[in-house]
Amino acid sequence: MRHAPGLIVPPIYAPIPPAIHPRHTVIEVQTAAWAERFQLGSEDLRARLLSHNIGAFSARILPEGREEVVSLLADFVLWLFAVDDGCCEEGAPGTSPGQLAGISHRLLRVAQSPAAPLLLDDPLAQGLRDLSRRVSRYGTVGQTARWIDSLREYFFAVVWEAAHRGEGTVPSLNDYTLMRLYDGATTVVFPLLEMGHGYELSAHERDHPAVRAAAEMASFIITWDNDILSHHKESRGTGYYLNVLRVLQQEYAMTSEQALAVAIDQRDRVMCLFLRLWKSLLDRASPQLRLYLQSLGSFIRGSQDWGITSQRYTTPEDPAALPTRFRDTPTNDSRQPLDIPAISWWWGLLPTDPEGQHDARHSAPPHTQLAHTTA
Structure with missing residues (x-):
């Protein structure tokens, strides 16, 4: 059955350079074996997930991380x-x-207490038991606790999404933006960014409003990019889907093409803000915070590189019109806050210039000063 042509996604602004862990092919094989060991999902679901190059995705998130943690991350993302x-x-x-x-x-x-006799015959629970034990092995007590807390946030958010899916409703842009920070499963990765480099960020740095905002901006960019690149796959399905393009279409009564342009505009403005905040934080950051900020950047770029190459989104059986390259400049570098109350406070963390504008081309990301293995 032939489908009507889908949206054509233009090249997306990507100022952070690409990188990948040199052991990515080994990690890919290990993750496939891990999925088979725990029999995650149906045979068909496992086959699909194993064709998505999730090991390479994790290798892009932690290109210079400890191999055992990159492997843990790959298994967790597949889970x-x-x-x-x-x-x-x-x-x-x-x-x-x-x-x-x-x-x-x-x-x-199960994640909190792997020894608890719960769901002993459930593959998802058994896989999570293994993940929890490895998180405790490679992370500190505090990092393990934060991983469990972020898992709770993720579960809470997917329950919220299930309510909309069950009723067939579409949330407001503000509500969607807030919950997307969590149901996109980005926050559950953040503790592993520290574990991957063998340090623990101090609480006074991690909990500083500007650092918290930088992490939230990374989540926003990653999930908006995911929505843009996954729209073809999701909209072609027979079931309900929830995506920023659909939310924008309802919020502003616009076409899917117009919604795509707005979503790209929004993510570009947040990317420009992220780069400015990143540069400001580096001026006074500890070595640990510098590594954390670098990892946030790798997470953003790794998600972009994986998103335009993984069969999960390219869907070869019904090819998506995704870009094969990225652009060097943003479509919009305005310093004006987005009209989304849940995140508008981000723009108050840095002073605005007199024109209320910023040329991102004149502010190379600090990430480029660090050595990487390029893909």
Whole structure:
């Protein structure tokens, strides 16, 4: 069956250079073996997930990280996709927030206490037990606790999404933006960024409003990029889908082409703000904070590189019109805050210049000063 042509996604602004861990092919093989060991999802779901190059994705997030943590991250990302695809999007719990909340709480207990005799015959729980034990092995007590807390945030957000999926409703842009910071599963990766380099960021740095905002901006950029690149796959499906382009279409009564242009405009403005804040933070950052900020940048760029190459989004059976390269300049570098109350406070962290504008081309990201293995 031939489909009508989908949206043509133009090259996206990507000022952060690419990088990938030199052991990415080995990590890919290890993750495939891990998925088979725990029999995650149906055979068909596993086959699909293993064709998505998730090991390479994780290798792009931590291009200079400890191999054992990059491998842990790859297994965890695959586990998250097994939950998202098999349980939330394609399974019955995905339309029943009460049922999904019960499943999520039991899984959360497994993560907190791997020895607890819960869900002993459940592949997702068994995989999570292994992940939790490895997080405790490679991370500190504090990092493990933050990983569990971020997992709770993720579960809470997917339950919220299940309510919309069950009712067939589309949230407001403000609500979607807020929940997308968590249901995109970016925050659950952040503790592993520290573990990957063997340090622990001090609480007074991690919890500083500007550092927290930088992490939230990274989440916004990553999830907006994901929505842009995954729109073809999601909109071609037969079930309900929730995506920023759909939210924008409803919020402003616009076409999908107009929504695409607005979404790109929004992510470019946040990217420019992220770069300015990044540069400001580096001026007074500890060595640990510098590594953390670098990893946030790698996470952003790694998501972009993976997004335009993975079969998850290129969908060869019904090819998506995705870009094969990136652009060097933003479509909009305005310093004016986005009209989204949940995140507008980000723009108050840095002074605005008299014109209220910023030329991102004249502010090379600090990330480029660091050595990387390029893809």
